[in-house]
Amino acid sequence: MKRIYVNEKWCLGCHLCEYxxxxxxxxxxxxxxxxxxxxxxxxxxxxxxxxxSFAVSCRHCDEPLCVKGCITGALTVENGVIxxxxxxxxxxxxxxxxCPYGAVMPSETGAVQKCELxxxxxCGEPACVKGCPNRAIVFxxxx
Amino acid sequence: MKNYVILGNSAAAVxxxxxxxxxxxxxxITVISxxxxxxxxxxxxxxxxxxxxxxxxxxxxxxxxxxxxGVTALLGKTAVKIDKDLKKVMLDDGSAVAYDKLLVATxxxxxxxxxxxxxxxxxxxxxxxxxSAKALQAALTKQSRVLIIGAxxxxxxxxxxxxxxxxxxxxxxxxxxxxxxxLDTEGSAMMQRHIEKxxxxxxxxxxxxxxxxxxAVLNSGKTIxxxxxxxxxxxxxxxxxxxxxxxVVNRGIATNDHCQTTLxxxxxAGDCTESTDITDDTVKVLxxxxxxxxxxxxxxxxxxxxxxxxxxxIPMNAIGFFGLHIITAGSxxxxxxxxxxxxxxxxxxxxxxxxxxxxxxGEVARAGIYTALIREKTPLDTIDFDLIKEKPQLxxxxxxxxxxxxxxxxxxx
Numbered sequence: 001m002k003r004i005y006v007n008e009k010w011c012l013g014c015h016l017c018e019y020x021x022x023x024x025x026x027x028x029x030x031x032x033x034x035x036x037x038x039x040x041x042x043x044x045x046x047x048x049x050x051x052x053s054f055a056v057s058c059r060h061c062d063e064p065l066c067v068k069g070c071i072t073g074a075l076t077v078e079n080g081v082i083x084x085x086x087x088x089x090x091x092x093x094x095x096x097x098x099c100p101y102g103a104v105m106p107s108e109t110g111a112v113q114k115c116e117l118x119x120x121x122x123c124g125e126p127a128c129v130k131g132c133p134n135r136a137i138v139f140x141x142x143x
Numbered sequence: 144m145k146n147y148v149i150l151g152n153s154a155a156a157v158x159x160x161x162x163x164x165x166x167x168x169x170x171x172i173t174v175i176s177x178x179x180x181x182x183x184x185x186x187x188x189x190x191x192x193x194x195x196x197x198x199x200x201x202x203x204x205x206x207x208x209x210x211x212x213g214v215t216a217l218l219g220k221t222a223v224k225i226d227k228d229l230k231k232v233m234l235d236d237g238s239a240v241a242y243d244k245l246l247v248a249t250x251x252x253x254x255x256x257x258x259x260x261x262x263x264x265x266x267x268x269x270x271x272x273x274x275s276a277k278a279l280q281a282a283l284t285k286q287s288r289v290l291i292i293g294a295x296x297x298x299x300x301x302x303x304x305x306x307x308x309x310x311x312x313x314x315x316x317x318x319x320x321x322x323x324x325x326l327d328t329e330g331s332a333m334m335q336r337h338i339e340k341x342x343x344x345x346x347x348x349x350x351x352x353x354x355x356x357x358x359a360v361l362n363s364g365k366t367i368x369x370x371x372x373x374x375x376x377x378x379x380x381x382x383x384x385x386x387x388x389x390x391v392v393n394r395g396i397a398t399n400d401h402c403q404t405t406l407x408x409x410x411x412a413g414d415c416t417e418s419t420d421i422t423d424d425t426v427k428v429l430x431x432x433x434x435x436x437x438x439x440x441x442x443x444x445x446x447x448x449x450x451x452x453x454x455x456x457i458p459m460n461a462i463g464f465f466g467l468h469i470i471t472a473g474s475x476x477x478x479x480x481x482x483x484x485x486x487x488x489x490x491x492x493x494x495x496x497x498x499x500x501x502x503x504x505g506e507v508a509r510a511g512i513y514t515a516l517i518r519e520k521t522p523l524d525t526i527d528f529d530l531i532k533e534k535p536q537l538x539x540x541x542x543x544x545x546x547x548x549x550x551x552x553x554x555x556x
Contacts, residue, residue, distance in 0.1 A: 102509025
């Protein structure tokens with residue numbers, strides 16, 4: 001399946017992926033309207049130090065510890081995509097305890113959130129990839 | 144076609160079903176459970192009472208789970224004996240179920256120690272199953288004064304779940320601090336202060352000398368009047384079936400790294416078993432849902448003829464009380480690095496160049512990066528430990544490791 005891959009060599013540290021992620025998840029049509037005056041809580045996050053930066057989001061592991069450990073059954077894998085049923089999640093954070101990438105985080109609702117490869121919003125394919133100006137984030141089929 | 148029988152219907156059983164089906168789509172799977180319910184998440188019973196979930200949403204798998212996985216669920220039936228020679232399980236209704244491969248995932252039961260006068264208390268409850276939670280809920284009123292014996296995970300989740308529905312809650316524990324199984328002294332004190340703010344009262348280092356119907360006299364001489372008693376002192380693994388069949392049982396059912404018991408074709412997983420904690424190489428009952436699932440899955444794959452190891456067990460807990468989150472993992476013997484923030488507490492424990500354990504209260508973001516260091520026994524001299532001490536981050540790994548994690552297909556780690 002196609003997954004998101006990050007090449008830190010090309011990352012400019014511009015944080016646009018975070019904004020595109022938050023915009024895609026907002027369900028709004030207008031980016032400025034969606035993100036104006038809010039602190040975004042994106043599902044992809046940039047780590048940076050000195051001149052190194054890179055984006056981190058869910059790796060959609062073949063053996064997902066978050067799914068195996070989920071106490072409610074809210075995290076599931078379908079066709080390789082790991083998604084969260086926020087209606088089922090009670091916010092116990094066992095997935096945050098489990099994820100080796102630190103790619104699951106609390107959302108405003110108390111349930112957790114994570115990258116679902118934009119399968120649940122109108123974007124169609126990962127907004128972070130489309131918005132990355134330097135192809136540091138790609139969406140590809142690899143072995 | 145293989146005939147799989149699973150005793151139990153919770154996380155380990157579900158893990159086993161999903162493990163079997165990764166390898167064998169055809170075999171017959173029979174689940175036998177004393178409880179009548181569709182598989183549900185036990186840790187959610189406190190959330191159910193609180194109102195944060197309901198009986199439909201707390202189902203651990205969807206309604207069509209058994210059908211989709213070709214599982215016959217014999218619910219409301221209890222296994223009373225394993226005949227390992229005839230490879231049959233005897234049930235309480237007199238019937239017998241034959242197996243080729245058997246999983247014992249019988250869980251644990253509340254431990255109720257002998258206490259003087261306990262039989263006089265009519266309104267006494269435990270807090271472990273859906274039925275026990277519903278029975279407790281039905282007995283509660285806004286006027287209820289509740290006494291909980293046990294300041295561990297179960298007792299305090301119960302306290303949180305019922306707090307807004309009752310007049311008062313007093314928690315008594317023989318230990319001198321709360322949550323001793325997962326926290327250190329400072330963490331316990333911090334959580335105690337936080338929980339007390341919600342009106343839960345603690346009496347620690349004390350125990351009940353004698354009950355009468357609506358009051359308890361403690362060893363300190365104090366008397367507590369109550370309407371409802373909840374006993375949450377601890378749990379005991381259900382090991383009898385394996386023991387009587389001749390399998391090795393210590394604290395829990397002994398299993399190897401394939402989750403097999405010492406008996407041929409009999410596997411065990413979940414709260415009824417013991418496992419080796421890789422952070423201190425001691426054998427413990429790690430009664431935790433993620434471990435139960437992973438043991439069950441491992442057993443299922445092996446039962447079906449695949450190859451899977453369960454050899455990275457560590458204690459780990461993610462839990463919150465009244466809005467304050469705790470994430471802990473591993474064991475706490477070693478060199479400590481402690482930092483304190485406004486409403487947060489963090490302890491990292493290192494030994495022999497490895498991260499062995501941690502406690503995070505309040506600030507828990509990305510804790511899994513720490514958990515992975517423990518589970519994978521990552522030598523700390525291969526990462527920037529000073530950086531990762533500040534907060535969990537992938538930046539602390541080498542450029543090559545980062546590329547491996549983020550630019551390659553991840554199988555798991």
